[in-house]
Amino acid sequence: MKVGAYKGYVISVFIRGEHCPPHVHVRGKGWDARFRFSFLDGDVELWDVEPERRRPPTAVLKEIREVIMQRHYLARARRIWWEKLQTVCLENHxxxxxxxxxxxxxxxxxxxxxxxxxxxxxxxxxxxxxxxxxxxxxxxxx
Incomplete structure (x- = not known):
């Protein structure tokens, strides 16, 4: 489900077969980046980029991370994750x-x-x- 978009990059929470930790996907030309987020604080961090050989410039990934950290995007990502996946991934901690x-x-x-x-x-x-x-x-x- 779409969380938002930035400079043509779509930020989404996938709802089929997803797993902890909470994360969003950002699809680019020939690559897919995952950014982890939390239900405890406003931190967002790059998790990985596939395939690594198509990794976009670090500056692009930093910009996307900053966009995801905006309150309204993070709130929407959390809401979608919770409503569709019914977990905040904190059990058994x-x-x-x-x-x-x-x-x-x-x-x-x-x-x-x-x-x-x-x-x-x-x-x-x-x-x-x-x-x-x-x-x-x-x-x-x-």
Whole structure:
């Protein structure tokens, strides 16, 4: 599904057979780039370009990344990913209660709680984490 476009490049979330981490595709002439995004913050990073031999100039990829990071594009990408794929890709990771940071993997130690489930409220631009045995759930405003 189309998220937006920039200088003729179409930014899309594919909805068939997709997988974590959350990402968008950008198709160019003879290449396809994937950019990862998060349901925790506004970071976007280039994941890969296929085929590598057709990789566009770094400046083009940086421009596209900056466009995807714009609030309205990122909000639309998150909304589509959540509505169509029903995951924010945070389950089976952990959350550090004291530092409010994601801890990759299933980590059990004082102050760190396993993420049992997570969901995205597209209207409020908020991600909710339900943690195992934690004092409360965690809401992250985006």
């Amino acid at each position: 952990s959350w550090n209660w004291d530092t409010s940071e994601l801890v990759p993997g299933l980590v059990i130690r004082r102050g760190v709680y396993v993420i049992a489930s997570a969901w995205h409220d597209a209207l409020a631009q908020r991600t909710i984490l339900n943690l195992v045995r934690a004092p409360d759930c965690v809401g992250i405003n985006l």
